[in-house]
Amino acid sequence: MTPYVADPVYFNGRFLPLAEARVSPLDRGFLYGDGVYELVPVYSRRPFRLAEHLTRLQATLDGIHLRNPLDIAGWTAVVERLIAEAPWDDQSIYLQVTRGADDKRDHAFPPASVAPTAFAFSSPLVTTPAAVRASGVAAITVPDERWANCNLKVVSLLANILARQQAVEAGCAEALLIRDGYLKEGAASNIFVVRDGILLAPPKTRFMLPGITYDVVLEIAKCRGQPLEIREIHENELRAADEVWMTSSTKEILAITTLDGQAVGHGDAAGKPGPYGERMWQWYQDFKNTVMRQG
Ligand code: PDD
Secondary structure, eight states: OOOSSOSSEEETTEEEOGGGOOOOTTBHHHHHOOEEEEEEEEETTEETTHHHHHHHHHHHHHHTTOOOSSOHHHHHHHHHHHHHHSSOSSEEEEEEEEOOBOSSOOSSOOOTTSOOEEEEEEEEOOOOOHHHHHHOEEEEEEEOOOOSOTTSOBSOOHHHHHHHHHHHHTTOSEEEEEETTEEEEESSSEEEEEETTEEEEOOOOTTSOOOHHHHHHHHHHHHHTOOEEESOEEHHHHHTOSEEEEEETTTEEEEEEEETTEESSSGGGTTSOOHHHHHHHHHHHHHHIIIIIOO
């Protein structure tokens, strides 16, 4: 069986087999979910948008006042070694930093002598099967019950987990988070809407993770002349949409074709992936091929 995690993993300055990596039960990641993470897709053994992922990692660390155990060059070397030693060409690299393990449990930060815990590993990149892409996926809407710093990529993901689980139990792939009547994002994805030929994207606020894929989609839209509005999207507009997409480093661009049991879109096109999403997916593949797979 193909392992999910490649050996070696990176753990606190060393490369070692996963089975030898040991975290203290007093680690604040375990006790409090006090940590941050990133997930970097790798195509043809090249990390996609690594600089942007490492910048977001730093922004999240700054946001929770945790020092970065490695600088950009240090993380880049870790990522390069994990990629080189993993058996797959397309991978997903997971990076995590927690506030480390003190000798007691105390909400306030531990002394500066307590080192952060750093962990990173490679897994095979799991892409969406063509049949799922062709049909699109179903989603539900749920109230956004997360905290007010959703722009930070922190490991304390309980509200996201409960929302995603609610979706799974409803036979759906994603939960769309609605706050005060407006669409923010998905439990683990950003959401785009198409109405009357215009691509709508929620703005980057404290209630949305600034997705790396989101940025790439906006860049492509601008470069290809796709009409675009970055603004708050009311729940009613979401329900009246011609197309709804979810985006993330692993899902790339995936059509949501059923929302709360209703087909997305209108007339004959209802309940099927639409032409704007198809075109954006193709542009995204072209972009990846241009920057990642050549040479
Ligand atoms: N999640 N919003 C949330 C809440 C997310 O968890 C993610 C990604 C995104 C999309 O971000 P990006 O395009 O940078 O992957 C948006 C990752 C994949 C995860 O938690 O595994």
